[in-house]
Every structure is written in C-alpha cells, then in structure tokens.
Amino acid sequence: MTPTTPLPPExxxxxxxxxxxxxxxxxxxxxxxxxxxxxxxxALTRNLRRxxxxxxxxxxxxxxxxxxxxxxxxxxxxxxxxxxxPLTAVAVLLAYRKGAAPSxxxxxxxxxxARTVGIVNGVEVVAIxxxxxxxxxxxxxxxxxxxxxxxxxxHFFPLSRSYDQWQYKGTAVLLSAVGIAxxxxxxxxxxxEGVRAVVxxxxxxxxxxxxxxxxxxx
Numbered sequence: 001m002t003p004t005t006p007l008p009p010e011x012x013x014x015x016x017x018x019x020x021x022x023x024x025x026x027x028x029x030x031x032x033x034x035x036x037x038x039x040x041x042x043a044l045t046r047n048l049r050r051x052x053x054x055x056x057x058x059x060x061x062x063x064x065x066x067x068x069x070x071x072x073x074x075x076x077x078x079x080x081x082x083x084x085x086p087l088t089a090v091a092v093l094l095a096y097r098k099g100a101a102p103s104x105x106x107x108x109x110x111x112x113x114a115r116t117v118g119i120v121n122g123v124e125v126v127a128i129x130x131x132x133x134x135x136x137x138x139x140x141x142x143x144x145x146x147x148x149x150x151x152x153x154x155h156f157f158p159l160s161r162s163y164d165q166w167q168y169k170g171t172a173v174l175l176s177a178v179g180i181a182x183x184x185x186x187x188x189x190x191x192x193e194g195v196r197a198v199v200x201x202x203x204x205x206x207x208x209x210x211x212x213x214x215x216x217x218x
Contacts (some may be wrong), residue, residue, distance in 0.1 A: 001114025002085075008158055014094070027117070034191075036161065041106050043123065049095065049165070049214050049215070050095045050215075052168075052211075052214050053092060053211045053212075053214050053215040054092055054209035056091075056207045056208075056214065057088040057209055058088065060084070060087070060144070060203075060204045060205075061085065061088050061204070063201070063203040063204035064084040064200065064204035065080075065081060065143065066196060066200040067196060067198070067200020067201035068080040068195060068197075068201075069193075069196065070195070070196030070197030070198075070199075070200060075145060080201070084204070086149075088208075088211075091215050092215075093213040094215040095213070095214070096218060099165065106159050107163065108164050108174060109166075110161065111164070113162045116158065116207040117159065117162045117163070120158045121155070122154055124152065127151045127155075128148055128151055131143075131144065132148075132149060134146055135147060140186075141192070142186050142192040142195055145182055145195055145199040145200060146178075146179045146180075146181075146183045146186060146194050146195065147183075147200055148179075149175055149176075149178045149181075149182060149199050149202075150176055150179025151179075152174075152175055152179075153172050153173070153174070153175030153177075153179055156168045156169070156172035156175065157172045159172075162174065165214065167214055167217075169212050171207070171210040174201060174206040174208050178202045178203050179204065181198070182198065182199040185198060186197075
C-alpha cells in the first residue's frame with residue numbers, strides 16, 4: 001500500500017480579509033467611528049454652549065441699554081446702543097456658525113441638571129423682584145442696579161456646575177464684584193444715573209466677554 005503523501009497545511013487566514021470570517025482589525029490609518037452616545041453628547045454640548053452664548057449676549061444688550069440710560073451725554077448713550085447690537089449679533093453668529101470646530105471638551109452634566117437649572121433660574125427671578133420691591137419700599141431705588149447685578153452674579157455659581165461650564169465661575173465672580181462696587185458707589189454718594197451707568201456698562205462687558213469666550217473656546 002503506497003503511503004499517502006501529507007498535504008501541506010493551508011495558509012492561515014488573515015483577519016479582516018475578504019472571504020474569511022475572522023474579526024476585522026482597524027488599520028492605524030482608519031479613524032474609529034464615534035458611537036451614537038458620543039454623537040448625542042457632542043450635540044448636547046454644542047447646543048448648550050450655543051444657548052449660553054445667546055442668553056449671555058441678549059442680557060448684555062439689556063444691561064448696556066440700562067447703563068446707557070445713565071450717561072449724561074445723549075450722544076454717548078446713542079453710541080453705546082448702536083455698538084451693543086452688532087456686538088451681540090457677532091457673538092451669536094460665532095456660536096452658530098457652520099464649520100466651527102467641535103467643542104474641545106464634552107460636558108459632564110450632573111444628575112437632574114435640568115431641574116437644578118430651572119430651580120436656580122426661578123430663585124433668581126424671585127430674588128430680582130424681591131430686591132426691586134425692597135429697594136423701592138425702603139426709599140432707596142438707587143440700590144436696584146447693584147442689587148440685581150449681585151443676584152445675577154451669584155446665580156452663575158450653581159449654573160457653572162449644572163452646565164459644567166467653567167467660564168460661568170468667572171462670570172459669577174466678576175458680576176458679583178460689579179454689584180458690590182455698585183453698593184460702594186451708592187455709599188460714596190454717586191448719583192443714581194452714575195451708578196446705573198457704571199453697573200450697567202460693566203455688567204454688559206462681563207456678559208459679552210463670557211459670551212465670546214464660550215462661543216469661541218467652548
């Protein structure tokens with residue numbers, strides 16, 4: 001009986017090649033596709049920062065117009081109002097522009113962040129009405145701009161954590177400082193219009209700076 005000549009072993013299948021069932025190995029040149037969860041987180045990050053830029057910019061205009069109303073020169077007041085609108089428009093366009101680079105850091109939102117934001121904003125609104133009523137009732141309406149700036153500044157501290165937006169801590173510190181400075185101006189005997197101009201324009205500058213930073217840096 002003639003011995004059977006052994007057949008040569010079959011070549012090992014290369015993983016990921018056509019016609020084989022081995023697992024696909026991604027080559028170094030292939031970029032991994034983001035998961036659905038990553039895409040959703042990226043979209044949420046972008047939307048929250050766009051919304052933040054919009055809100056900051058709009059309230060910057062409100063503060064700018066309030067500050068302009070305290071300026072002695074009508075020409076200066078008109079100049080502030082004219083500049084305020086395009087400043088806000090540019091910030092919003094930067095935030096919503098197409099082709100912008102993805103945010104460098106995804107938000108890490110705490111549990112029940114939306115509920116916390118609603119509570120913080122609700123308390124802020126109630127506090128603003130309370131300080132207005134208290135200032136008028138006590139016969140010191142000149143305290144209103146400084147008190148509102150302080151309330152708005154303080155409410156950014158919890159918002160910075162709820163939105164996981166570190167820039168809001170700076171916004172909180174600066175706006176609170178503006179409010180305290182406003183109280184100091186009142187105590188120093190500065191006129192109501194002067195206090196309104198300083199507090200209003202300074203608050204607008206802080207909000208615009210925050211809006212541009214969030215829009216550009218993410």
